[in-house]
Amino acid sequence: WSASGKGFRRWCTLNDSIFSYYENDRNAVPNGEIKMEEIVCLVNNPPDTHGFESTFEVYIESERLYLFGLDNPEAIRKWVKSIAKSFIHPRADELLSYDFERIGRLQYKGGLNLERAKEGWFALAQSVLYAFFEDSDKEEAVHLKKLQELCIPGCCFPAKRLWGLVSLPRTLYIQGERKLDFLGWVAAIQKAAGSSGDTLSEQQLTESDIPVIVDRCIDYITQCGLTSEGIYRKSGQNSKTTSLLEMLRKDARRVRLKEGEHHVDDVSNTLKRFFRDLGDGLFTKEFCQDWLKAAAVENEEEKVSQYRHLLSSLPVVNRATVKALINHLYRVQYFSEMNQMNTHNLAIVFGPTLFQTDGKDYKAGRVVEDLISRYVVIFSVDEQEMRKQQDEIQAIIKMRIAGSSSGTQQAGDFICTVYLEEKKTEAEQHIKIPATMTAEELTFEILDRRKIETKEKEYWSCFEVNEREEAERPLHYSEKVLPILHGLGTDSYLVVKKQLSMENMLIYLASRVSDSKHGMMKFREERNVLGLGLSTGFHDRYFILNNSCLRLYKEVRSHRPEKEWPVKNLKVYLGIKKKLRPPSCWGFTVFYENEKHEKQQWYLCCDTQMELREWFASFLYVQNGGNVWPSESSKVRASRTQQDSRLGNISLIPLRGNENEMRNSVAAFAADPLTVSDNQSALGFTVQGAASHWLVASRLLGGWVWDKIPMHEIRRRELGGVGECC
Numbered sequence: 001w002s003a004s005g006k007g008f009r010r011w012c013t014l015n016d017s018i019f020s021y022y023e024n025d026r027n028a029v030p031n032g033e034i035k036m037e038e039i040v041c042l043v044n045n046p047p048d049t050h051g052f053e054s055t056f057e058v059y060i061e062s063e064r065l066y067l068f069g070l071d072n073p074e075a076i077r078k079w080v081k082s083i084a085k086s087f088i089h090p091r092a093d094e095l096l097s098y099d100f101e102r103i104g105r106l107q108y109k110g111g112l113n114l115e116r117a118k119e120g121w122f123a124l125a126q127s128v129l130y131a132f133f134e135d136s137d138k139e140e141a142v143h144l145k146k147l148q149e150l151c152i153p154g155c156c157f158p159a160k161r162l163w164g165l166v167s168l169p170r171t172l173y174i175q176g177e178r179k180l181d182f183l184g185w186v187a188a189i190q191k192a193a194g195s196s197g198d199t200l201s202e203q204q205l206t207e208s209d210i211p212v213i214v215d216r217c218i219d220y221i222t223q224c225g226l227t228s229e230g231i232y233r234k235s236g237q238n239s240k241t242t243s244l245l246e247m248l249r250k251d252a253r254r255v256r257l258k259e260g261e262h263h264v265d266d267v268s269n270t271l272k273r274f275f276r277d278l279g280d281g282l283f284t285k286e287f288c289q290d291w292l293k294a295a296a297v298e299n300e301e302e303k304v305s306q307y308r309h310l311l312s313s314l315p316v317v318n319r320a321t322v323k324a325l326i327n328h329l330y331r332v333q334y335f336s337e338m339n340q341m342n343t344h345n346l347a348i349v350f351g352p353t354l355f356q357t358d359g360k361d362y363k364a365g366r367v368v369e370d371l372i373s374r375y376v377v378i379f380s381v382d383e384q385e386m387r388k389q390q391d392e393i394q395a396i397i398k399m400r401i402a403g404s405s406s407g408t409q410q411a412g413d414f415i416c417t418v419y420l421e422e423k424k425t426e427a428e429q430h431i432k433i434p435a436t437m438t439a440e441e442l443t444f445e446i447l448d449r450r451k452i453e454t455k456e457k458e459y460w461s462c463f464e465v466n467e468r469e470e471a472e473r474p475l476h477y478s479e480k481v482l483p484i485l486h487g488l489g490t491d492s493y494l495v496v497k498k499q500l501s502m503e504n505m506l507i508y509l510a511s512r513v514s515d516s517k518h519g520m521m522k523f524r525e526e527r528n529v530l531g532l533g534l535s536t537g538f539h540d541r542y543f544i545l546n547n548s549c550l551r552l553y554k555e556v557r558s559h560r561p562e563k564e565w566p567v568k569n570l571k572v573y574l575g576i577k578k579k580l581r582p583p584s585c586w587g588f589t590v591f592y593e594n595e596k597h598e599k600q601q602w603y604l605c606c607d608t609q610m611e612l613r614e615w616f617a618s619f620l621y622v623q624n625g626g627n628v629w630p631s632e633s634s635k636v637r638a639s640r641t642q643q644d645s646r647l648g649n650i651s652l653i654p655l656r657g658n659e660n661e662m663r664n665s666v667a668a669f670a671a672d673p674l675t676v677s678d679n680q681s682a683l684g685f686t687v688q689g690a691a692s693h694w695l696v697a698s699r700l701l702g703g704w705v706w707d708k709i710p711m712h713e714i715r716r717r718e719l720g721g722v723g724e725c726c
Contacts, residue, residue, distance in 0.1 A: 012068070014079075017086055019058075034058060036087040039707050040179040041104030044080045047073070059181040061106070075407060092121035092132035092653040094139050100125045102188050108133070117175050120199035122185075127192045131172075142172065144193035145205045146324035150253065172248065195249055198279035200317045204252050212252035217271040218328045220257040223262030232349050236266030243271045255351055258486055258529050269275040272353050275325075282322060282354045287313055293357070295366035307370065307378045322371075323379050329368075329390075330375045334393055343372045349403050416485050418462070419495040420446055433482050440630060441476035446496040459502035459629065466574075467491045471589040476620070477630045503618035506629060516546040517618035520582050522605035523552065538583050538605055545615075547622050572619045574612075586612040 010021040013411065017037070020030040041059040049055055052069030054076035059065055066405050070076050073301065084096055095103060100123040107117040108131075118134040125186040144150075176182025196202045203211035225231050235241075244266060247255050257267060275282055283291050287310055292304040311319055331347050336342040341349075351365030352358065371378060420427045429446055437445075439462040447460060454460055461474040464484060468491035475484065484494075522538040541562075542553040550570065551561040569592055576587040587605040606612040621628065622629045 012079075014082055019086075026374060026434060034060060036083075036512075039061070039083070039087040039104070040178065041102065041184065042080065042084050043102050043184065044076070044100065056083075058083070059178075059184070063177070063178055063180050064233070065180060088109065089121055089132070091137075092139070095123040095130055095132065097122060098123055098125040098130060100130075102179065102185065104185075104516060106182075106185065109173040109175065122174075124185075124188055124192060127196075129189065130193070144189060144204075145203070146207055147253065149192065169469075176333065180236065193253075194251060199376040200278065200280075200282070203317075205317065208324075209317050210324045211317070211321060213248045214271065214321055214324060215254060215265050216248065216252060216257055217274075218324065219269075220262070220267050221264055222328065222331065224259055225268065226335050228264045229338070229340055231264060231332060231339050231341055232268045232272065232346065233341060234265045234268075234635055236263060238271040240266045241269045241273060245273055248274075256486065259482060272349070274351075276353050276356060278356075278510075281356050282318060282325075283310075284314060284318060288355060291367050292361065295363045295370060303370065303372060304377055307374070308380075311378065325376055326368075326371045326379065326722060329372050331389070331393060333372060342371055372665070402605065414721040416494070418446055419493065420450060421464070421497045423495060424495060434487060437481050438477065439479045439481055439484075439642070440477035442481050442494075443477075443496050457503055459499040460496060461499040461502075463495050463497060464488070465493055465495055466589075467493075469575070469589050470577045471575035473571065473573040473639055476624050476627075478624075478627070489680055501613050502629060505613050505620070508614050508617050509621055509628060515622070516544065517615060518542070518544040519611070519615075520556075521611075521615070521700065522603065524580065524582075524605075525600070534576070538603070545618055545622060567619070567622050569594055571617070572616065574616065581594060588612075588616070724725050 010023070011025040011381075012019065012021045014020075017035065018032040019036070021032055022030050034229075038060040039058055040061055040251070041057075043057040043059075045055045045057065050067060050069055052073045054073045055069035056076060057065060057067050057068060058081065070079075070081070081096065085093070088095060088103065089105075090348070098568055104119075105121050105125040108116055108120045121132040122136060123130045127143065127145045129141050129144055132138075132306060133140065168419075174185065176185070193204070198213055203213060206212060206215050221231065230535055240263070244255075248270070250299060280721065290306075291310055294310060296308060297303040311322065314322065329343075329350065332339065332341055333343045347365040347369035348557055350368045351362075354368060355361070355364040357364050375381065381389075388435060408629065416431060416433055417428050418431050420429060427640055429449055431442065433442070441674075443460050443462045446462075447454065461477070463474050464471045464483070465472045466487070475481070479495075511707055520540055523541040523543075524538045535602040540555075542556045542558065544551045544553070545567070548567065550565045552563040553561050571591040571593075573589040573591070576589055578580045581601065582605050584605050584607060586607070586609050587603060588601050590604060592602075604615070606615060617628070659669055
């Protein structure tokens with residue numbers, strides 16, 4: 001190309017793995033040559049990218065870029081295929097079958113072994129990254145719109161840079177050795193992984209083919225707004241709705257809806273506007289009228305059959321989204337007594353929204369009403385899926401019943417499952433987490449529900465457990481629980497149990513003469529998704545921990561630290577993954593994140609359990625200003641116990657199984673630690689306080705659940721000689 005931007009015409013040949021270009025077709029000596037083994041990337045550009053109808057780019061190892069163009073798209077396509085076939089490894093020939101826009105070789109890391117980079121061949125076609133890995137004999141496809149996380153490198157470019165693509169079932173790290181072609185891959189993958197249009201299939205998607213925008217909004221409203229009066233009928237603030245929708249459309253994967261920052265009406269309005277603005281609509285323009293006609297069918301079986309047929313005719317993403325939305329609205333109408341949004345009211349709101357009409361066609365609302373009321377039949381919801389939904393609904397009901405009698409506002413409360421001592425079904429508790437709840441309050445809430453009295457020198461704590469990392473972290477008693485919950489991954493959960501080492505740690509802290517801690521530990525740093533750090537096994541290093549930072553020295557005599565981390569940016573977990581083969585079982589997993597959200601992860605190993613306790617106690621001490629354990633827990637416990645004596649906070653225990661199993665559960669209830677009071681009982685049920693309310697077991701969506709019923713509402717109905725309502 002000339003300095004003016006115009007191209008020079010050259011005669012080109014591809015022969016014996018050498019691409020040559022000549023002044024013209026009469027010259028015998030080429031102006032230049034490109035050997036096929038030097039090529040690292042080949043790009044087939046969109047039309048009219050560089051002034052020609054069709055162009056392609058060739059990147060070589062020496063950081064040079066060649067640009068070729070023609071006004072003949074078919075000729076360019078043949079050149080691209082021929083060049084690609086000449087430089088692609090024979091094992092990766094299958095990549096040539098795709099209509100790729102970019103193809104080449106890159107270094108990568110993945111799987112369990114992240115210590116050595118390997119060479120792979122990659123082809124990007126639309127929103128799918130196809131790859132042939134060194135350790136695989138067949139191609140793999142990474143659906144970029146379904147990535148769980150996409151880690152974008154910064155503007156600087158170190159000698160080697162890793163870029164993380166986090167997807168199921170693996171995490172892939174792409175390493176760039178050459179700036180020129182690597183930044184092109186980054187930009188192309190980032191573009192392919194984002195939302196590219198206004199139809200459902202062009203959005204970022206979950207693993208279940210549901211747009212992330214829809215999934216985020218539904219999840220937030222389920223947790224924070226199911227009982228909010230007028231949900232979906234009320235409109236949020238227009239400016240906040242517009243701003244939120246823009247953020248979600250730009251990169252929904254990075255948006256986290258948080259209580260206190262986003263109002264439920266703003267989120268619900270965002271979801272409605274997203275559906276109203278869809279280019280092809282939720283039900284598609286092709287089938288939209290067929291859906292409206294099905295609503296007029298009078299025969300029940302024929303109507304359900306037509307709805308099922310239309311559902312199966314929708315594109316995959318549309319079909320998955322319809323089911324997710326109707327499932328959500330099915331839950332919303334279940335709380336209609338509190339939110340005033342029954343099936344009919346929801347249909348009035350969502351009919352015109354989903355069918356993008358002016359609201360005059362009543363059949364649009366009829367379709368939505370039919371889908372909600374016939375949800376189980378039309379969507380063929382099996383027993384297992386229904387049971388799961390019932391459990392979730394029952395958990396929400398329990399929290400709402402408990403909160404309604406105490407007069408608290410429920411719309412902003414987050415509901416989660418917390419386990420007692422270990423993760424198993426019989427140990428789970430569904431807890432309402434207000435924004436102000438601390439880890440200490442959550443711990444006492446769990447213990448009070450199970451009527452567990454704490455004894456002297458028993459240190460009960462709430463732990464954050466990360467199953468993937470095989471590590472756990474006791475939350476500080478003053479930590480707010482809600483931000484922790486919002487940050488938990490799918491492999492993490494909360495459990496309340498005794499902190500067995502706390503007494504020894506308190507004794508150590510009381511006896512030490514200095515606030516700092518120093519000593520040798522074995523250290524291993526994992527490469528994170530940005531490529532920082534090493535992964536070369538465990539090495540002896542000298543550490544100094546003070547009130548402001550943790551410093552790492554290569555050896556005791558070193559004067560300058562190799563690394564330094566502010567303690568406020570560290571999260572220290574007990575435990576190390578076994579697959580890392582730590583030199584001892586007394587270790588930590590440490591996560592570091594700075595203000596720019598750059599992350600690192602590394603591991604520390606001690607020689608003895610005593611050393612582990614001393615280091616962990618020192619971390620707790622410096623990170624919490626010396627406040628390791630509350631001195632007045634009894635006062636907090638007393639206030640929690642007094643609060644839980646009210647009728648509204650009775651623990652509700654689901655009964656599952658057949659009738660005989662239910663009878664056994666009822667008979668055993670009086671002996672269970674969950675018994676509310678020993679003063680009055682009848683037929684195995686414990687009566688709370690005065691005899692104006694009874695705890696009863698009643699049917700709810702096919703399951704059994706404890707409930708409290710005013711005495712005047714109780715009626716005995718016979719069921720095989722046993723009262724269904726005692």
